[in-house]
Amino acid sequence: MNVALFVPCYIDQFYPRVAVATMRLLERLGCTVRFPKGQTCCGQPMANAGFEDAARPAARHFAETFAGCDYVVAPSGSCVLHVREHLDLAGDTAAVRHLRERTFELCRFLDRFLDLDRLDVSFPHRVGYHAACHGLRPGRAGERMAPGVDVVRGLLGRVAGLTLVALDRAEECCGFGGAFAVTEEAVSVRMGRDRLRDHLAHGAEVITSTDMSCLMHLEGLARRQGAPVRFLHVAEILNGNR
Amino acid sequence: MKPPPASTDHAAAASAFLADEARAGWHDRALWLVRRKRDRAAAAVPEWETLRTLASAVKAHTLSRLDDYLLQFEAQARANGFVVHWAENADVHNALVYDLLCRHGAQRIVKSKSMLTEECGLNPYLEARGIEVVDTDLGERIVQLSGEPPSHLVMPAIHRKKEEIGALFHAQMGTPEGLSDPAALTAAARTDLRARFFRADAALTGVNFAVAETGGFVVCTNEGNADLGVHLAPLHIASMGLEKIIPKAEHLGIFLRLLARSATGQALTVYTSHFHRPAPGQAVHLVLVDNGRTAHLGREGFRDALKCIRCGACLNTCPVYRRSGGHSYGAVIPGPIGAVLMPGVDPERYASLPFASTLCGSCTDVCPVRIDLHGQLYRWRQVLGRRGRGGASKKWRMRLAGAVLSRPRLYRMAGATLRFLLRWLPRRALGPWGRHREWPDPPAERFGTWYEKQRRRS
Amino acid sequence: MSRERILKRIQRNRPPAVALPDVPAFAPPSGARRARFIAAVEEAAGAVVPLEGDVGAWVQRACPDARGVAARLDEAVPGAWRPGPDTPPEALAGLDLFLCKGTLGVAENGAVWVGEAAAGRRAALFLPEHVVLVLPCTALVDTMHEAYRRLDVRAAGFGVFIAGPSKTADIAQALVIGAHGPRRLTVLLR
Incomplete structure (x- = not known):
């Protein structure tokens, strides 16, 4: 399968290791991975701030960069959701509609298209899984925790030695929310601390998620507190990174 | 009641609420428990998701023929012996209610829970004209006595701890100092309000559902306060937003299966009262209130918010609401549904509300009538952005x-x-x-x- | 006039016509309807008593201390008087016990439909300390959909679904039974 890798801007800049892991993982599972040159951002930050007009150039650039790709895969539920729901900002053309349908969050792509029996990795740790809200949303009609909505637990279940810790609130938002993290600082920080406490109370050694933005927020809080917990993107765990 | 600020600053108000960390945690946990009860109640109904789809579709249909259904309802309600009034805004509504009270010589009124009358500011309007207004829902009574607005659609005093309510009752009702046991405080309020029910000249209620075909209306309570009010007073005034209408009685089955389960996790409210005729010797007046609803009906992309049945599920599930409290929204309707309704009322004043969200979408997941709440929040941001929010x-x-x-x-x-x-x-x-x-x-x-x-x- | 302006605005602003969906028949839940009904009433803090003999004997056995007792039943209840449309509410407020017939019980939520004809006076369902509804087993339905198919709510004038005793959780989310209305609710199932 030919896959175009979409690396969200903040991953490109701050977490290249996550993009590397995503690429290696897809290749190990039999994909031919290409990183279309010149990609930047999907436009979500401006659009979510209420400025779709300002997001339009980024959306157009995204549509041009990824035009004609069979599949676009990104290690982010949030950016993928934006592409799927709002890339019509680049014009409601057949090409854009094709692109919106063919853009996948990594775990959903793995679950839907790839032979997961080839996934032969171990990760002997207690892992807290943060279910990122945006990764859960596409195509869902009802309860976010309904069976089949979240494929990530199933993927992590294939990792030898990995123990998923039970959380008190398995679906609560971490409070990142893009600009919300700054404009609603108090609520954002409180939400993040509450999530962190839940994971720590249940003995998570590592916290993982489909979205590095949630983890950036949680890790920022954890490091400031000196909490003994590491943060890894799901791609890193599935790729066998330690 | 304090005058509202010129424009609400959710972030600042939330920050103040969160300054008391322990209290904020208590508030969050109390509402999360209600949310969990909702989950269990929903899971116990196999056709839950189908019911949500049906409820949404019935409301969509009704909104698309709202004028026809209102006229049908008016005719049938009159045939039932009710007097029907129309009020295009809060001022007309309040003046109408006051006029009715005067004509019936009513000085003391008891009121059951009605978000609409909160929206219209009816209490201060009547009190300024010498009418004694007593809110009878326990939570409403608590916030009335403490001089603040409700902080939640169905749990008006959820932000108050029992010790504070004990102190309030001690000061206002003479309960023993230090008494904070909820059962004892409830009993004290029961005694106090029982006497007021008997003294009341008129009873005001809201309306949960109005049925076009039968000309009747339904009021839901757990405490029985709406019924005690209206069955003892010679005058019953029921105020309803235009969007409360549904086509037929059979549709009540859909909405009542969803309402209480979504609100509190109960299978049904304790009392679901159906009014289709005045009691002997009683006058029943229905006031159909617009107050911005027809304008909202014209807002494509936002009109679905008129499907709301005021269950409060989106508040209970909202991680921001739980951690910032209802008052942080500075609006009659708080939480996600408030954040999509209030900017329609005043886009300047409520401009901060659509941004008081991570767009996590939890509200949309639980809404019993499938309002695309997070989508509307996103769209309001675009409208407000175009209006110049945040400045040049x-x-x-x-x-x-x-x-x-x-x-x-x-x-x-x-x-x-x-x-x-x-x-x-x-x-x-x-x-x-x-x-x-x-x-x-x-x-x-x-x-x-x-x-x-x-x-x-x- | 508000009325004309409101209607005009609706005609201007209403969305294109959307069809009214049919309410499908849902598969009945598993388990005996009667058992589901009893569980639902108990969940709502009410009580269900399967009744073998006559109501009067039950009252004497179960509520020996009840002082004011009123009933609107076909059978006689010793010591009970019969309230009607003209009964002053003060008389009802002093009642320890009020018994009347329920029309229909809903298994999914434990609610019992009572119309004003059965209650005699509307307030009689809300003022007494303990309300007892007598319901035949044959009057149980699975869901609210079925209830509305069977009931003529308009003809009832006033009618109410009662699910358990009056309750509130408005103080610190602590459940308190007996808010404004009855503190006890019993369904006698026969």
Whole structure:
């Protein structure tokens, strides 16, 4: 399968290791991975701030960069959701509609298209899984925790030695929310601390998620507190990174 | 009641609420428990998701023929012996109610829970004219006695601890000092209000559902306060928003199966009262209130908010509401549903509300009538952005960001600069992010650079 | 006039016509209807008593201390008087016990439909300390959909679904039974 890798801007800049892991993982599972040159951002930050007009150039650039790709895969539920729901900002053309349908969050792509029996990795740790809200949303009609909505637990279940810790609130938002993290600082920080406490109370050694933005927020809080917990993107765990 | 501020600043109010960390945690946990009860109740109904779809579709149909159904309802309600009035805004509604009270010589009225009368500011209007208004829902009574608005659609005093309510009752009703047992406080309120029910000249209620075909209306309570009010007073005035109408009695089955389960996790409210005829010797007046609803009906992309049945599920599930309290919204309707309804009322005053969300979408997941709440929040942001929220500087900052993030060279330069700054600037200096959170350690090179190197090597 | 202006605005602003969906028949839940009904009433803090003999004997056995007792039943209840449309509410407020017939019970939520004809006076369902509804087993339905198919709510004038005793959780989310209305609710199932 030919896959175009979409690396969200903040991953490109701050977490290249996550993009590397995503690429290696897809290749190990039999994909031919290409990183279309010149990609930047999907436009979500401006659009979510209420400025779709300002997001339009980024959306157009995204549509041009990824035009004609069979599949676009990104290690982010949030950016993928934006592409799927709002890339019509680049014009409601057949090409854009094709692109919106063919853009996948990594775990959903793995679950839907790839032979997961080839996934032969171990990760002997207690892992807290943060279910990122945006990764859960596409195509869902009802309860976010309904069976089949979240494929990530199933993927992590294939990792030898990995123990998923039970959380008190398995679906609560971490409070990142893009600009919300700054404009609603108090609520954002409180939400993040509450999530962190839940994971720590249940003995998570590592916290993982489909979205590095949630983890950036949680890790920022954890490091400031000196909490003994590491943060890894799901791609890193599935790729066998330690 | 204190006059409302010129415009609400949700972030500032939320910050003040969160300053008391223990209390904020208590508030969050109390509402989360209600949310969990909802989950269990929903899971116990196999056809739950179908019911939500049906409820949404029935409301969509009704809104598309709202005028027909209102006229049908009016005719049938009159045939039932009710007097029907129309009020296009809060002022007309309040004047109408006052006039009815005067004509019946009513001085003392008991009122059951009605978000509509909160919206219309009926209590202060009547009190200013010498009418004694007693809210009889226990939670409503608590906030009335403490001189504040409700902080929740169905649990008006959820922000108050029992000790505070004990002190309030001690001061206002003479309960023993230090008494804070909920059962004892409830019993005291029961005794106090029982006497008031018997003295009342008129009873005011809201309306949960009005049935066009039968000309009747339904009021739901757990306490029985609406029934005690209307069955003892010679005058019953029921105020309803236009959107409360449904086509037929059989549709009640859909909505009643959803309402209480979504609100509190009960299978049904204790009392679901159906009014289709005045009691002997009683006058029943229905006031159909617009107050912005017909304008909202014209807002494509937002009109679905009129499907709301005021269950409060979106409040209970909202991680922001739970941690900022209902009063932080500075609005009659708080929480996600408030954040999509209030900007329609006043886009300047309530401009901060659509931004009081991470767009996590939990509200949309639980809404019994499938209002696309997070989608509406996103769309309101666009409307407010176009109206110039954040000022010209924000607009230009966003334009600049959009320009940089769509040009690979500028994007790479900006990224390199940011990574450089993160390496050398003091960590705590960098604004609201850095006050409580570390920034990520910037890598030496971005992924794109690494990828190109790899490609050249192979 | 508000009325004309409101209607005009609706005609201007209403969305294109959307069809009214049919309510499908849902598969009945598993388990005996009667058992589901009893569980639902108990969940709502009410009580269900399967009744073998006559109501009067039950009253004497179960509520020996009840002082004011009123009933609107076909059978006689010793010591009970019969309230009607003209009964003053003060007389009802002093009642320890009020018994009347329920029309229909809903298994999914434990609610019992009572119309004003059965209650005699509307307030009689809300003022007494303990309300007892006598319901035949044959009057149980699975869901609210079925209840509305069977009931003529309009003809009832006033009618109410009663699910358990009056309750509130408005103080610190602590459940308190007996808010404004009855503190006890019993369904006698025969």
